[in-house]
Amino acid sequence: MLSASEFVPVTRIAGDHPVNSPQSPRRGLPTHSSPRVDPSNGQRSSSRLVGARRSMARRLGILAAAGLVAASLLTPVSAGAAVASPDGLSQATAAASCWEIKQLTPAAPSGVYWLNTPKLGSAAQFHCDQDTDGGGWVLVGRGRDGWSEANEGQGTTAEVRGSVTGQAAFAPRQLSTGVIGALLNGQPVKSLPDGIRLRRAANLDGTAWQESRFTFSSPRDEWSWMFNNEQRVAVWRIGSSSGSGGQTSAFGAGNQLDRIETVTGANQGWKAGFGYGTGARGSADPASYMWAPSSTAGNPRPFTQVYLRPQMMSSTIYSAIPDTGTAKSEKPGSAESFALPTGWGVSGLGAGPNTVEGSVEVSAFAEGNGVVYVGGNFLTVQKTAAGGSQVAQSYLAAFDVRTGEFITSFRPTFDKQIKALAVLPDGRVAAGGFFTQVNGAPRAGLVVLNPTTGATDTTFTTTITNSLSGGVPIVRALDVQDSWLYVGGTFTHMTGGSVTSPVYVRAGGRVSVTNGTPDRTWNPEFNGSVIALDASPKKDRVYFAGYFTASKTTPADKGAALSAVDTSVIPWTIDHSSTANYQQAVKEVGEKVWIGGSEHNLYSYDRAGMTETSTNIGKSGGDFQAISSDGTTVYAGCHCFYTNYSGARRWPSIGTDWTQATKISSAGAWDNATGKPATQFSPIVSQRAGAGAWALFNDSTGVTWFGGDYSASVRSTLAKQWSGGFVRFAHNDTQAPSTPSGLSVTPSSTGDVLKWTGSTDNRGAVSYQVLRHDRVVATTGAGTVTLPAADAGTKYFVRAADGTGNWSASTPAAVVAAPAEPQPEQVxxxxxxxxxxxxxxxxxxxxxxxxxxxxxxxxxxxxxxxxxxxxxxxxxxxxxxxxxxxxxxxxxxxxxxxxxxxxxxxxxxxxxxxxxxxxxxxxxxxxxxxxxxxxxxxxxxxxxxxxxxxxxxxxxxxxxxxxxxxxxxxxxxxxxxxxxxxxxxxxxxxxx
CATH class of the missing domain: 2.60.120.260 (Galactose-binding domain-like)
Structure with missing residues (x-):
């Protein structure tokens, strides 16, 4: 299904004229507003294209119904025929692929055509190269330097098909993974017989061009714009050279133009693209077709067009709709890739340990009383990067869960950073970290606060101490379950509540949520620090992750599952590398347990038997360090910004057994049931020092919060915004509109008049897709539409679509009936x-x-x-x-x-x-x-x-x-x- 930025609007496609506007193209003719394309690609100039298409239109007889355009119809169907020829010249005659257009109409020129597949749902326009190597190529992206590596792509479908070459096309525009997958109708990318085609400029002034093709030998089901990784190439042809092998980050012959290198770093100005070899040279001139940060830098980024050639025919991908209609289609749930607008953020670095990873601005979240508490190593709360509305509030602040507004009444003071937060059953806020003073009084590592003011709760008297070398007590993890506050970190003893003498609880323990009395009978006694813990909602066990290797005398290598009754160790073998020094995130989600940590690993286990169910390795980048979930989707954070390899088990050599390479940018999402990456979530974020996500949180409204050293994010408008320390992502829309009802079809002197009772949607307005026989032939925002008359017995259906790609079930079939009496005029x-x-x-x-x-x-x-x-x-x-x-x-x-x-x-x-x-x-x-x-x-x-x-x-x-x-x-x-x-x-x- 199409995402919000990919779905065809009701009366307008981005960049096009509205229906019936004076600038609208004539019905049945494709648009011709693209600039002249480069003759070296064999494509016709704009004037020749218009003439060729008009000639073809006359040959195909598509102008007969030109006067029957309905005002509410995006593009009308052609008259009379039960199933129109899929020529790609209108929405109703959209083809399954550029290939089909070329097979049915060999004279079809290159240009913009309507394409549709069952996965697309309703037709949209794309640029087809109908000249090169037999034609049939669909353009999925074009640009020079600065390509997006995110699944969201870059820009709209109108922008991709608009300026396809020339300097106006230098700024990359790329279809999203969702749209490309729909163009392939779910066909695996690896199965495309022609692989991926790159057409690259071969000199600075764009007068020479190079053709390249390559296929995959590693798994590649879904499209990804992330090529700077270890996807394995099967065979390739680059210019006049050909061969096999290599990885998509760099392959080909020599180090000049017969090479494709997508490595992106300082030497490439941090701008992604389909570069040439290290021996090639470009220019920083804005007009250069081969860009490089300097004339001496290698791997220049040439202007490139990316094409695919799915060889699909309508007759093989469509089937007749049963009289009962089509089923609803709903998107899988996850956070949206685009961030919510920034309201408030945090800034500045406090007195945390002097490490890039351990002292990020935000490292903890918790929610209670309609408030999200944000903890970390920050110094101020503010609205802009420049310090707009800045308030001095260090280490812990409160924000409204619905609006993100800063809550000024909650003003605790700390001397050092917060690493863990939890809200107690009565609403009080527990905070753990490196601090030694709270609200001006001594309090080391753990404190409970009034949730409204931030004042220290004097009834909660837990004190933690550390008798080991160094002597500094640190709390890194907190969780609440079944009247206990579970505590993990670096410490050896606790007192508090009714216990006045020290209780030995090494690295992990629990205290009463009422007054902080330690449970002297529950001592994990880990031989190393605890970094993370999670008390099971089932109340029977508690999970720990950290630097330890044993609980008492029982081996527990970096991760442990303990009985909530007696701390007995539940057998759990974590098959990580022998060089893994720690695990630092753990979370039970349903019947799965997820754990992540050093050596870039993120694994999941079946809760019942603690047997391994999925593995992931992040590369390049760093370790996984935070996990959260909304119940069905798991989010995991890391200081990694390149690729997650599903099925890989070891770092740095991930081998060849991995099953999927997915773009990851500080955090990713996985389907909890299958363990597979949820590729629909592909955030675009920037960070101050690349520390990644150190805190992840799913609030009660469905919003996902990322915390770390975030400095910027991208909104749905593709606008970059400042994000101070944390970023919020709304949950995507997974609910289809209600089903339209009461569909009727009445023949009239102007055509078939369709009417229906409209739908409702949980988030806003809907459009209606009108299906005839086996596919969508029109899209409208009204509850009625008039289509050119079809044969008697023709079956119509209507379904509702929201703005994010969910479709309702359709109405049952409505069959063309006898013409009705003339209807009274509208007033x-x-x-x-x-x-x-x-x-x-x-x-x-x-x-x-x-x-x-x-x-x-x-x-x-x-x-x-x-x-x-x-x-x-x-x-x-x-x-x-x-x-x-x-x-x-x-x-x-x-x-x-x-x-x-x-x-x-x-x-x-x-x-x-x-x-x-x-x-x-x-x-x-x-x-x-x-x-x-x-x-x-x-x-x-x-x-x-x-x-x-x-x-x-x-x-x-x-x-x-x-x-x-x-x-x-x-x-x-x-x-x-x-x-x-x-x-x-x-x-x-x-x-x-």
Whole structure:
């Protein structure tokens, strides 16, 4: 399925003109806005392409129905034929591949075509090279230096197919892994007979070009833009040279142009690309087709086009839809790859140990009372990299779990860093670390705080000591389970609560959550420090990871599972390298136990028998050091930024038995059930010193928090933002919209009129995909569409799609019926751009403002759209600060004869939340929680103005809701937060 950035919008593809705009291409003809392509690729210039396509269009007879375009249809189907020829010239005639177009129409020129597969769902446009080596190649990426190695790719499908060569195409644009996988319809990348094709500039001015091909011998099911790793090459042809073997990081012949090197480091200016050998030279000139940071640097990055050639035909990938319709399709759950907008972060380095890895800004999270507590080695809390709104708050701070807002009332003081946090059952906050003073008083390693103020809780009196060499007690791990606070770190004794004499509990122990009384009967007695622990939710065992090799006299090599009753050791053999010095993360998730640590390992084990179920090795980079889970997806953090090798067991030589090479950037995700990487999660982050994720946390709202030395992240707009110490990722949308219903098909003089009752979705607006026979032929945002007439007995289906690639089940089949009687003309009662009375002030209107009889004569008036934060406004709303959360609107109109109004469709937008009333009765609510609504009610999601306009909200109101004579529509629009960048409203009312 397509991700949010990949899904084809309802009325517009990014970069294209809206339907029926004066600039829209003629129906049935592909667009020709691309610049002239380089003749050395055998592609035709723009003017020749137009002529060739028009000639082909006439030959194929696709212009016959040109006058039957429906306003709500993205691209109409061709008339009459039961199944149109897949020529790629319209959405309805989309082909399975560029290859199919070339096989069916040998004269087809290179250019932009519509492609569709069952995995894509609805058609989208891509650039096809129909000239090179028999044609049939689809362009999946192009650019010079600075390629993205993330699965999210870079840019939109429109940008990839837009500028395909020339200096305008130097900035890389790449399809996402999801889109490429859908173009392959799930076919493994390794099985492509033509492998991967690179077309690279071979000189500085772009007048010479080189063709390359290579295939894989190592496993490669899913596409990945990460080539700087140990994926094994089977055979290759680079220019005039050919051979076999090598790894995708560097292979080929010699050290000049007959070589492909994707190694990325300081010598390459840290810019990824499909480089030449170390002996080749480029130029830093912005106009150079072969970029290098200097004229003496090797591995220049040439402008490159990346092509694939899936040889698929529609007849082999599609099958007829049963009369019951299609099943729903929902994306697997994980955090979204793009970060939430940064509100607050932390900055500065405190008095932690002087190591890059051990003293990061954020190393602990815990949640309680609607608050996320963030601990680490930071000094300040602030909003920007430059220190905006900076507050001096060291080592521990509190943030609202829903908004990320800094909570100023929680102000504890520490002298050194926090390494562990836990919230006790009554809400108090336990903190562990390297500190020796808390709130101005001596307190070494462990303290419990008031959750609101951060004051020291004097009723919790646990004191830890360390009688070993050095004598400094350190707490690195905390967890709460079954009335116990479990503690791990470097210490030997505890006192507290009702125990006044030291209790021997070496490196691990537990104390009462009430007053901190140590359990003198529960002593793991590890012979080395504990770095991490996890008390099982099943309450029967506790897991530890660290530097130890034994618990008492029982071997426990760097990891241990102990009975929660008596600390007896549960047999567990961790098959790590003999040189592994420690394990530093452990987590039980369902029936699995995950552990990670030195030598770059992340393993999982079956809980019942503690037998190994999956292995992973990170390379290059460093060890795994944090694990969390949302219950189905496991997140693991590391100081690694290149590749995770699933199935590998040892570092540094990972061998050849690994099963999947996946991009990883400080943290990755794995499916807990299968142990396989969840490749849909591919974050793009930057860090101050590359220490990686040292704390991972899944909060109660589904958001995943990364903590470490983070300095930047990338939002869904592809904009880079400052992230201070931690980054938040929302959970992706895994819920399909509800199924449309009541689909009917009525022949008319203008074609087949399809109508249906719309769907609802958990996050916002939906679009509708109209299927005919076996595939999608149209996409619309309305509940009706008119298609050119099809043969009698043709079967239609409709399903709903959200903005993130989830599809509802479709309606059952609706069959073309006899033409219906002419329908009454639509009447517009409220136009877009109409003038509305509005109220936008610190004082909300009185109760009953929605009623027809309310006197709104003192309200302001203005033309729609009304609001702020959008370029196309009729009226801009202003008010004294603070800006009100809600704006209110009223409009009256007359209905001459209500008996002639069967239904009235209201079309509006939700930016961010909206409630609509007809004659005082609520008829529509979107992005507003159920229950009473006031002027201080927040919308439950933030929606950009662009998204709101692109995803209109419609409701069909029965005629019985109106009266003959005066009627009133009243509306209230709510923001998700007061500083929202956009807030807008517009509405039209049209009778059916």
């Amino acid at each position: 517009t009662f409220v136009n877009t751009g109409a003038t509305w009375a509005y109220s936008f002030s610190q004082t909300a209107p009185p109760a009953g403002w929605q009623a027809p009889g309310y006197d709104a004569s003192t309200w302001s008036t203005g033309a729609a759209p009304l609001g702020w934060g959008h370029a196309q406004l009729g009226t801009t709303l202003t008010s004294p600060e603070p800006r009100p959360l809600t704006s209110f609107y009223r409009k009256s109109f007359n209905v001459a004869d209500v008996t002639k109004v069967a239904m009235m469709t209201l079309t509006t937008r939700a930016d961010d939340g909206i409630v609509v009333y007809v004659n005082g009765v609520e008829v529509l609510r979107r992005n507003i929680n159920a229950g009473a609504v006031t002027s201080t009610t927040y919308a439950n999601m933030a929606v950009s103005a662009t998204s709101a306009v692109a995803n209109p909200v419609t409701v069909s109101v029965p005629g019985s809701a109106f009266t003959t004579g005066a009627n009133v529509i009243a509306v209230e629009v709510h923001s998700n937060y007061r500083s929202t960048p956009s807030h807008s409203f517009e509405l039209s009312a049209v009778s059916q």
